Each structure stands twice: as structure tokens, then as C-alpha cells.
Amino acid sequence: MFKIALRNIFRNKRRSVLTGLSIAVAVMIAVYLWSLISGIMDDLFDNMIRLNYGHVRILNTDYVKRERLLPLEANIKDYQAVARLADADRNVTLTVGRIKFGVLLEYKGKNKPVFGTGIVPENESPISHLDQKIVEGRMIEMGKEEMNLGASLARELGLKLGDTLTVVTQTAYGSITAMNLKIVGIFSYGVQSMDKTTFFIPLDRAQKLLDLENSATEIFIFIKDKNKGPEVAKEIRAKLDLAYPGKYMAKAWQEQELLYFYMVIARNVYAGLYFLVLFLASFTILNTMFMSVLERTKEIGMMKALGMKNRQVMGIVMLEALLIGTIASFIGAIWGSGIAYYLATRGLDFTATFETMGTINFPISSVYHALFSWGIVFFGFCMGILFSVAAAVPPALRAAKMEPTESLKEI
Amino acid sequence: MSVVKMENAVKNYKVGKVEVPALRGLTLSIEKGEFTAIAGPSGSGKTTLLNLFGCLDKPTSGKVFIEEHDIITLNPDQLADVRNHHIGFIFQSFNLIPVLTAFENVEFPLVLLNELPAHRKTRVMEMLESVGIGDLAGRRPGEMSGGQQQRVAIARALVKHPDYVLADEPTANIDTKTGQEILDLMREMNQKHKTTFIFSTHDPKVMRFARRLIMIRDGQIESDERQ
Amino acid sequence: MKKTLFTLAIAAWLAGAVLAATGAEIIRKVDENLIYKSARMEAKMIIHIWSEVRTKTMRTYQKGRESSFSVFLSPPRDQGVKYLKLKDNMWIYLPDVDKTIKIAGHMLRQSMMGSDLSYEDALESGDLLDKYTATLVSEEVVKQRPCFVVDLTARVKEITYYRRLVWVDKELFVPVREELFAMSGKKLKVMTLGNVQKYGSRYYPLYMSMRNLLRQNTLTELIITKAEFDLSLPAEMFTQSSLTK
Structure with missing residues (x-):
């Protein structure tokens, strides 16, 4: 046959x-x-995962519902104390606070809605690999009014290394606020959403600009084995509920609906x-x-x-x-x-x-x-x-x- | 004892909306060991008769018995089994499987019968020898003459020792001399193995050669004589 | 019979006109009471927001109803922030970056200094009666004071508050409450006024509270701690150059 x-x-x-x-x-x-x-x-x-969620992310419960609007008022007060709760977990390798905010960037008559992120520069490497992505200049430093800007965005607005840019936005409480920031580094990820619409400033400057002293809008947590996200998130949630009932929540990247x-x-x-x-x-x-x-x-x-x-x-x-x-x-x-x-x-x-x-x-x-x-x-x-x-x-x-x-x- | 018989068999074909009768109540019995020719002009119902004898089709009404078993009630698979076990076929255009060798073509019915390979081999070789083409076992149909192909076909029909062999105009596609050889071979087999042969033909020489000649016209038996 | 109906119709129309006249009259009297040739005030703005209380102090200079100039005195974060309003325009000076920003477009509807007031609310100048038809709708007693209730409905559609309800103290002609509505009928803001003081023959409320109903759990109070009226103010105060000084 x-x-x-x-x-x-x-x-x-x-x-x-x-x-x-x-x-x-x-x-x-x-x-x-x-x-x-x-x-x-x-x-x-x-x-x-790295840029938007971390392996596990702590947020204010109110932030979750309106995340698209970046609601600064729904922040994490005294974020370092909150981060310490997570640090106690032995799976955790890094916890870092960040503030993400929206800005209408204006320069020489051109303006563009962009996202600013307040970061702790020395902790940024595992998150955004920013240190490897700087193509010109250097990374921002804590305490200084400096920024790292996306290459495409810099080109679009006609900005170059050494220029000072006034960032005008609203504080968490709705006041108009502004800060002069010097461009000390330009980064290129080869990722359009990064290079074209984002900039980084030191976390403490973001806190000052946005009237968010000691606060962060999100805490990124990185763990040894990212597959263990849900377990670690569960443990952290339990701790958060004990210390701050109903106020904050932790979500593993696996639990992100959007993702x-x-x-x-x-x-x-x-x-x-x-x-x-x-x-x-x-x-x-x-x-x-x-x-x-x-x-x-x-x-x-x-x-x-x-x-x-x-x-x-x-x-x-x-x-x-x-x-x-x-x-x-x-x-x-x-x-x-x-x-x-x-x-x-x-x-x-x-x-x-x-x-x-x-x-x-x-x-x-x-x-x-x-x-x-x-x-x-x-x-x-x-x-x-x-x-x-x-x-x-x-x-x-x-x-x-x-x-x-x-x-x-x-x- | 009859190997195959039909009683009052009627077969109608539908052509469009019209029913065209092919067999009109035919009763016929073939006895064991007979060497029978069925003759008649085109459209006489010859092929239809062969289809019914070959269990390839069922009559519209009437009965067909093979070894006294009525085939009317059988399903296609059971009919296939009946064909497999009881009937050998020889076709006008040889109808060998072109991708298989002469040996494999003869072996094919035994494969369908699930015979063991060792057993198959001796049977096939014996058969090829007895039809006189033992040396052509490894050839494919395309590499053989019409006469040789028909010999393979005869070997294929007989290898499973069927109760009867149906041959559809077995000499129509070969020259007269080879045709005579093929007829001689079939006669020899008929005598040697007591195999019953039923063949259709409209060649007068073939009719003369037969021991029993049945003439068919318009779906009915015109004459039935034994010589 | 026909004649009677006609007379009645005329009477009703006249009555309506009289009511409208009264409404406009009341609003006009309120304006006369509140609007000074010039004023200098010190005020405390208390913003209750998400169970936090933030207090800001400021000094404001006003000229008529169209010009004003404010300087924030505290807290440190806001110290030196200046606002200049000239007719329908507003500028903010931010000392941190030494920059003047013109408030325009979508920014106008945003909260001013995080309060329940929008820039637009602060900008509002000109006669309300230019844009709204005033009708006296009823009389009510609010906080033991008998009040007129005046309905202001806009004559134009492109306006933030399509309708306003104002409660005006019958005796003092000072508003005690105002409710602001969108064209859909949705109530947007509620303002209350109080602590009415007498200045010469006129009355002025030194307390105001505003609740933006679109925000949750917020309330802004404005307490005027010091008020002087009809003093002479330098004209250059109400120019953009005074912002950077």
C-alpha cells in the first residue's frame, strides 16, 4: 500500500x-x-515590562483607574518607607521610585506633548538601560536641574546638548509650575515611543517641580526570577494592606491587563x-x-x-x-x-x-x-x-x- | 451447483429524468467449471450483466446469488469482501496498476486478503510461471506488450483461486494471434484449476471457442447453448 | 371678550418686563456695591484638597472691574508668583524660571493655583448683563437674611456657565450664594459669600468659598484679611513690565 x-x-x-x-x-x-x-x-x-511596569509595580489605588491621565495627586507619599516593605522580600533585587508626568514642551514656538520621568539615575540601568543608551553627553545627576532627552525629540524641537529648556507643567495640586533644565545628555533607544516623546530628569527635581516632596507615582520592583512576579506581588500586597489598608496596591507584570x-x-x-x-x-x-x-x-x-x-x-x-x-x-x-x-x-x-x-x-x-x-x-x-x-x-x-x-x- | 446465478434480475439506469432499462428480468445460472461466453451487440445489457455478476453493482429488482448467498442485502464493504474472496477480474484494457511491477500487480489481491508475505511470494511466482511470464516479474506494465500485460492480468485474477473469473472482452485490445494464445491460456487454466470463466465478447472466434454461449439482446437472453 | 384677552396678554408681557427689569436692576445694584475704582487687598487662600489643607497668602490690586495684579507672598514655593489680568488676558510670572506665561486656550479652564477657581473664573470681567438676561425668579431666606433669587441665562451658547443662580441680600445688595450651571443643566460650581463689612455707604463680603463639583472633596476658601478702597495706584502697575519687577 x-x-x-x-x-x-x-x-x-x-x-x-x-x-x-x-x-x-x-x-x-x-x-x-x-x-x-x-x-x-x-x-x-x-x-x-522594563519601561512601564517593572517586574512588580506599586501604585496608589486611585492611580490605577486613571493611569492614562497620569494623575499626580494619586501618588505614593513617603515612597521610601513603602519601598522598604518590598525590599524586605528576599526575591527583590531592586526597588526604585519614579514619577511620570505629562508636559507640553515648548521651544522656539514649537510645542509637543511629551512624557517626563523622574528617575534615580544610579538605579536606572536595569530598568531603562539608560546608561547604555546615551549617545551624546552624559546621564543626569541627582540634585541637579538637568535632563536627558530623546534624540528624535531633540531633533524635532531643534534642541542640542547644553541648551536649557523651560519645562512648564502643573503640580500635583494644579498650580502652574516651571523649571529650567539643562540638556546634559541625549539618548537613543531605537524605540520611537522613547526617542520621540520622553525625557528624564532626576527624581528629586521632579518632586520639586511637581510639588511632590518625598513622593513617587510608582515604585518599580525587580526580582531575581521575573516568572515569580505574581507570587512576589501577592506577598507585597499583603504587607501593603497591613501597613496602608486600601491605599496602595502591587501588581506583577503578568497581571497587567493591558500587557x-x-x-x-x-x-x-x-x-x-x-x-x-x-x-x-x-x-x-x-x-x-x-x-x-x-x-x-x-x-x-x-x-x-x-x-x-x-x-x-x-x-x-x-x-x-x-x-x-x-x-x-x-x-x-x-x-x-x-x-x-x-x-x-x-x-x-x-x-x-x-x-x-x-x-x-x-x-x-x-x-x-x-x-x-x-x-x-x-x-x-x-x-x-x-x-x-x-x-x-x-x-x-x-x-x-x-x-x-x-x-x-x-x- | 451454481457459482453465481441471478433470478429475474432487472436493472434500470436513470438518464436525466428517464429510466432506461438495461436488464429486463433476466434469469441465468453459471455452473462450476463452466467456460461461458456472453455475447451481444453494444447496449444489449452485456456490461450490466457483468457488473451484477462481478458484484460491482446491485440489481434494481430481482436477486443475485453467489455461492447461494443473496448479495442484495450487502453493504459496499461486504460486497468488496465478496469480490475479494470469490471473484477474479480480467479487463479489456488490462487495467494493471502502472506504478507496480508485474509481480506486485499479481501480489495486490493477496495483499488485500492480508496473506503473509512469504506465502504471497511463492503463490505469485507459481502463478507467473504458469501463465508463462515468470521471467518478466520485475517489469512494469509500460515495459510489456499487450499480450504480456493480459497474462499478468490473468495471473492476478487467478492468484487467489477465485470461484469464478469475469473477463471483459479479454482479447479486444490485442492482435489475433496473441488473442488466441490468451484464450488458450484461459482454457488451460479452466481445465487445470477447474476455474469457472465468464467472459463477454463480440468476437465470433471467441464465441466458437466457448463451451457455453449466451446471446443477449435488449436486456434479455436471446439464446443459451452449450457446445 | 377678545379685547379682554388682549389686555390680559399685554398685562402679562408688561409684568414679565417688569420682573426682568427688576432682575437686571438687582444685578446692577450688586455691581455698584462691589466694584470700586481701585482696591488693595490682602487675602488668604485656603485650599482643601484630598484631606490636605494648603494655605497661600497674596496681595491683590484692582482697578475697576477689568484690571488686577496679584503677588503671592507664601508659601515659599509660590512666593513671588505674580498674576496680571488686563481685560480678557492673563499672564503669570514664575520667579523660579524668570518667565512670564500667557494663560490662553485650554489652560483657561484649568485650576488656578490648585484652587477650585479656574483662570477663567478669575478673568471674568465686564458687565454680566452684557452676556446674560437677568430675571428675578423668587425670594428666599438664606442664613436668616431675606434674599432675591436672580436667574441669569446666557444669550450666547459659547460660554462656560450657561446659567447662573444668584442669591442677593435684599437689604445689603451683596450676593450670598451663587450656583453655576453648564448648558446641559449640570451644576458645576457653588460659591458662598459671607462676613459682609460696611465700607462707607457700601458693603463688601470678605469671605468667599468655592466648590468645584467636578473635583472630589475639594473646597477653596478666600478670606480677605485687609481691604482698602479707592486709593491711588500707579498706572504702570497694570502693565506686563510690572510682572518682572
């Missing part, structure tokens, strides 16, 4: 090669596309793409198998006349598809993993594209690196086979339905 199926493949070599090629290409695309998208997503989530929401969307989108590619390829199989089955009407009739059962006829057709599918998927998986490996090591530069697209509010890096994993390759291989076999079902059913009387028909 296997012999028949195998030899049938070589009956019409051109057709089998074309079918195989379309499966191989589909599997290749599926494999490298998934590697690439996984790479992008991992990068995106890593950035999102989760993006993850789900991303997963669905790329699963959709993935299966679309395979689905299209499976149409070729459907087609060629139909053709070859219809061509063999008399032969199949004869086999049934000799006593072959419907099930066995189906089996032969499916086996044929399985063989082509397996060989083609194997080749496709190898090609795909080659491309994925190349993209993982070399990366794909999209900087120019993003520049023209304007600001994207996502911490997506402009240089994509694919994520190379044998799991993805193997999954692609399996899916190629699965789709090949599934596509062979209709032609196989058609073959099984053929009448044995066909064998006696004169042509």
Missing part, C-alpha cells in the same frame, strides 16, 4: 514537485515569520497569519490531489473491483499527501530555520520606516531580531504535514466514492 502511494508521487514528477514546493514555501514562510514575530514580541514585551491584552492580540494576529499561509498552500494540495485522483478514476475503480475497501482507497490518497507533505515540510522547515537564524543574528532594520510613520506609542525597537527556536521550526514542520493531510481529505473522499463499475466502462 505504501509502495503504491510512494510510487504514485513519482508518476507525475512535475506536479508533485510543484505541490511540494508550495508546501515547502508555506512552511518556510510560517517558520521564519513566526520566528520574526516572536522576536519582535519578546522585544516589545521586554521593553514594556495581557496586547499579548492576546499579538498571539491571535500571528496565529491568523500563520494559518492563512498554510491554508493557502493547502489549496495546492487539494487541487493536485483532486487532479490525480480524477485521472485515476478507472484505476481506482479497478482496485475497488479487486476488493479494495473505501477506507483503503482513502488511505492510499492520504498517504500520498502525507508523504509529499512530510518531505516538503522538512525542506520548508530547513529553509525557514535558515532565514530565521539569519534574522536572529543579523536583525532587520526598520528605523527609516518608523521615522516616516510618526510616533508609535509602543516600545518597539526599530531593529527587529527574530527569535530562533527549534520548537518553532518543529511546530512549522508538523503544521505543514497536518495541513497537507487535511487538504487531502476531500480528494480522498472523492476517490473513496468512485464506483467499482468504472473499471468495466469502455472509454
Whole structure:
């Protein structure tokens, strides 16, 4: 039986090669596309976690509901005392207070809504890797009226190193407030949402500017194993509830609805793409198998006349598809993993594209690196086979339905 | 004892909305060891009769018995089993599986019967030898002449020792001389193995060669004579 | 019969006109009471916000209803912050950065110094009767004082407070309460006034409280600690150059 199926493949070599090629290409695309998208997503989530959430984040309960508005009044008073609660946990490697605020930045008649963040410069390295991202000048220092500005933003506003910028905003209590800040460093993340819309100032200056002495709007907590986020968050929550009932809350990055929401969307989108590619390829199989089955009407009739059962006829057709599918998927998986490996090591530069697209509010890096994993390759291989076999079902059913009387028909 | 028989078999085909009768109440019995030719012009119902004898189709009404079993009640899988165990087929255009060798083609019915490989091998070789093409076992149909292919087909029909063999115009596609050889071979097999042969034909030579000649016209038996 | 109906209709229309005249009359009398050629005041602004109390002190100079100049004296964070209002314009001087900022556009509706007052509230100048139709709607007693209740409904649509209800002390012609509404009918702010003092033949409330109902748990009190009226003020005080001085 296997012999028949195998030899049938070589009956019409051109057709089998074309079918195989379309499966191989589909599997290749599926494999490298998934590697690439996984790479992008991992990068995106890593950035999102580090820049927006920390592994665990403490917030004022009121802040959570209105986070988009950056409500300064819903802050963490005496944040160092609060941070110490978390520090006691042995999983915790770093706690750091931050203040995030919105500003309408104005310079020489141009203005732009941007986000300022008050940071503790010496603790910033594991969070935003700011120390590595400074392309010009140096990092800000605590106690000084200085800022680090995104490269794209600096270019847009025509600012350069050494310029002093007046930042005008509202305090937590609603008063107008302003501060002159000297640009001592310019950073570039290759992430448009960072480079185009953010600046950093020392936390103590942010506290002064915003009338938030000793306060922070959020406390980022970093732990040894980021997968333990929910456990650590739970422990910290318990401590917070004891010390400040109902006032503050801690959330692990895994518990961020927005992050989760993006993850789900991303997963669905790329699963959709993935299966679309395979689905299209499976149409070729459907087609060629139909053709070859219809061509063999008399032969199949004869086999049934000799006593072959419907099930066995189906089996032969499916086996044929399985063989082509397996060989083609194997080749496709190898090609795909080659491309994925190349993209993982070399990366794909999209900087120019993003520049023209304007600001994207996502911490997506402009240089994509694919994520190379044998799991993805193997999954692609399996899916190629699965789709090949599934596509062979209709032609196989058609073959099984053929009448044995066909064998006696004169042509 | 009859190997296959039909009683008052009627077969109608639907052509569009019209029912066209192919067999009009035909009663016929084939005895064991007979060498029977069924003749008649095109459209006489010859092929339909063969379909019913071959268990490839069921009659619209009436009965078909194989080894005294009524096939009317059987489902497609059971019919396949009946064909598998009891009937051998020889076709006008040989109808070998083109991707398989002569050996493998003859082996095919035994594979369907789930015979053991070792057992298969001796049976197939014996059979190929007895139809005179033992040396062509490794050839594919495309590499053989029409006569050789038909010999393979005969070997394939007989390898499982069927109760009877249905041959549909077995000599129509080969030259006269080879046709005679094929007829001789079938006769030889008929005598050697006591295999029942039923073949359709409209070749007068073939009709003369048969031990029993049944003439069919308009779906009914016109004449039935034993020689 | 017809004639009687006509007479009645005329009478009703006249009565309406009389009521409207009375409403406008009351508002005009209030303005006469409160608006001085010039004034110099010291005031304490107490802002109750999210269970915190923040006190600011300031000195304000006013000229008529259209010009004013204020300097914040405390707390240290706000010390030296100056506000200048000229007709419909407002500037803030921030000493920390030595910069003057013009309040315009969306900033106008924002809170002034974190209080329940917006810049727009502070800017309000000109005659209310230019924009609103005043109607005396009823009389009520508020804090043992008999009051007129005057309804002010805007004649234009592009206005923050489409409708105002003002309670005016019948005897002193000082407002004691004001409610401000959006066009949708939503109540936006409630203001109360008190501690009415007599200056010559006129009366002036030295206490004001304002509650912005769009914010939660906030209240701003303004207590005038010192008030002098009709004094001579240098004209250059009400120019932008006085901000940086």
C-alpha cells in the first residue's frame, strides 16, 4: 500500500514537485515569520515590562483607574518607607521610585506633548538601560536641574546638548509650575515611543517641580526570577494592606491587563497569519490531489473491483499527501530555520520606516531580531504535514466514492 | 451447483429524468467449471450483466446469488469482501496498476486478503510461471506488450483461486494471434484449476471457442447453448 | 371678550418686563456695591484638597472691574508668583524660571493655583448683563437674611456657565450664594459669600468659598484679611513690565 502511494508521487514528477514546493514555501514562510514575530514580541514585551511596569509595580489605588491621565495627586507619599516593605522580600533585587508626568514642551514656538520621568539615575540601568543608551553627553545627576532627552525629540524641537529648556507643567495640586533644565545628555533607544516623546530628569527635581516632596507615582520592583512576579506581588500586597489598608496596591507584570491584552492580540494576529499561509498552500494540495485522483478514476475503480475497501482507497490518497507533505515540510522547515537564524543574528532594520510613520506609542525597537527556536521550526514542520493531510481529505473522499463499475466502462 | 446465478434480475439506469432499462428480468445460472461466453451487440445489457455478476453493482429488482448467498442485502464493504474472496477480474484494457511491477500487480489481491508475505511470494511466482511470464516479474506494465500485460492480468485474477473469473472482452485490445494464445491460456487454466470463466465478447472466434454461449439482446437472453 | 384677552396678554408681557427689569436692576445694584475704582487687598487662600489643607497668602490690586495684579507672598514655593489680568488676558510670572506665561486656550479652564477657581473664573470681567438676561425668579431666606433669587441665562451658547443662580441680600445688595450651571443643566460650581463689612455707604463680603463639583472633596476658601478702597495706584502697575519687577 505504501509502495503504491510512494510510487504514485513519482508518476507525475512535475506536479508533485510543484505541490511540494508550495508546501515547502508555506512552511518556510510560517517558520521564519513566526520566528520574526516572536522576536519582535519578546522585544516589545521586554521593553514594556522594563519601561512601564517593572517586574512588580506599586501604585496608589486611585492611580490605577486613571493611569492614562497620569494623575499626580494619586501618588505614593513617603515612597521610601513603602519601598522598604518590598525590599524586605528576599526575591527583590531592586526597588526604585519614579514619577511620570505629562508636559507640553515648548521651544522656539514649537510645542509637543511629551512624557517626563523622574528617575534615580544610579538605579536606572536595569530598568531603562539608560546608561547604555546615551549617545551624546552624559546621564543626569541627582540634585541637579538637568535632563536627558530623546534624540528624535531633540531633533524635532531643534534642541542640542547644553541648551536649557523651560519645562512648564502643573503640580500635583494644579498650580502652574516651571523649571529650567539643562540638556546634559541625549539618548537613543531605537524605540520611537522613547526617542520621540520622553525625557528624564532626576527624581528629586521632579518632586520639586511637581510639588511632590518625598513622593513617587510608582515604585518599580525587580526580582531575581521575573516568572515569580505574581507570587512576589501577592506577598507585597499583603504587607501593603497591613501597613496602608486600601491605599496602595502591587501588581506583577503578568497581571497587567493591558500587557495581557496586547499579548492576546499579538498571539491571535500571528496565529491568523500563520494559518492563512498554510491554508493557502493547502489549496495546492487539494487541487493536485483532486487532479490525480480524477485521472485515476478507472484505476481506482479497478482496485475497488479487486476488493479494495473505501477506507483503503482513502488511505492510499492520504498517504500520498502525507508523504509529499512530510518531505516538503522538512525542506520548508530547513529553509525557514535558515532565514530565521539569519534574522536572529543579523536583525532587520526598520528605523527609516518608523521615522516616516510618526510616533508609535509602543516600545518597539526599530531593529527587529527574530527569535530562533527549534520548537518553532518543529511546530512549522508538523503544521505543514497536518495541513497537507487535511487538504487531502476531500480528494480522498472523492476517490473513496468512485464506483467499482468504472473499471468495466469502455472509454 | 451454481457459482453465481441471478433470478429475474432487472436493472434500470436513470438518464436525466428517464429510466432506461438495461436488464429486463433476466434469469441465468453459471455452473462450476463452466467456460461461458456472453455475447451481444453494444447496449444489449452485456456490461450490466457483468457488473451484477462481478458484484460491482446491485440489481434494481430481482436477486443475485453467489455461492447461494443473496448479495442484495450487502453493504459496499461486504460486497468488496465478496469480490475479494470469490471473484477474479480480467479487463479489456488490462487495467494493471502502472506504478507496480508485474509481480506486485499479481501480489495486490493477496495483499488485500492480508496473506503473509512469504506465502504471497511463492503463490505469485507459481502463478507467473504458469501463465508463462515468470521471467518478466520485475517489469512494469509500460515495459510489456499487450499480450504480456493480459497474462499478468490473468495471473492476478487467478492468484487467489477465485470461484469464478469475469473477463471483459479479454482479447479486444490485442492482435489475433496473441488473442488466441490468451484464450488458450484461459482454457488451460479452466481445465487445470477447474476455474469457472465468464467472459463477454463480440468476437465470433471467441464465441466458437466457448463451451457455453449466451446471446443477449435488449436486456434479455436471446439464446443459451452449450457446445 | 377678545379685547379682554388682549389686555390680559399685554398685562402679562408688561409684568414679565417688569420682573426682568427688576432682575437686571438687582444685578446692577450688586455691581455698584462691589466694584470700586481701585482696591488693595490682602487675602488668604485656603485650599482643601484630598484631606490636605494648603494655605497661600497674596496681595491683590484692582482697578475697576477689568484690571488686577496679584503677588503671592507664601508659601515659599509660590512666593513671588505674580498674576496680571488686563481685560480678557492673563499672564503669570514664575520667579523660579524668570518667565512670564500667557494663560490662553485650554489652560483657561484649568485650576488656578490648585484652587477650585479656574483662570477663567478669575478673568471674568465686564458687565454680566452684557452676556446674560437677568430675571428675578423668587425670594428666599438664606442664613436668616431675606434674599432675591436672580436667574441669569446666557444669550450666547459659547460660554462656560450657561446659567447662573444668584442669591442677593435684599437689604445689603451683596450676593450670598451663587450656583453655576453648564448648558446641559449640570451644576458645576457653588460659591458662598459671607462676613459682609460696611465700607462707607457700601458693603463688601470678605469671605468667599468655592466648590468645584467636578473635583472630589475639594473646597477653596478666600478670606480677605485687609481691604482698602479707592486709593491711588500707579498706572504702570497694570502693565506686563510690572510682572518682572
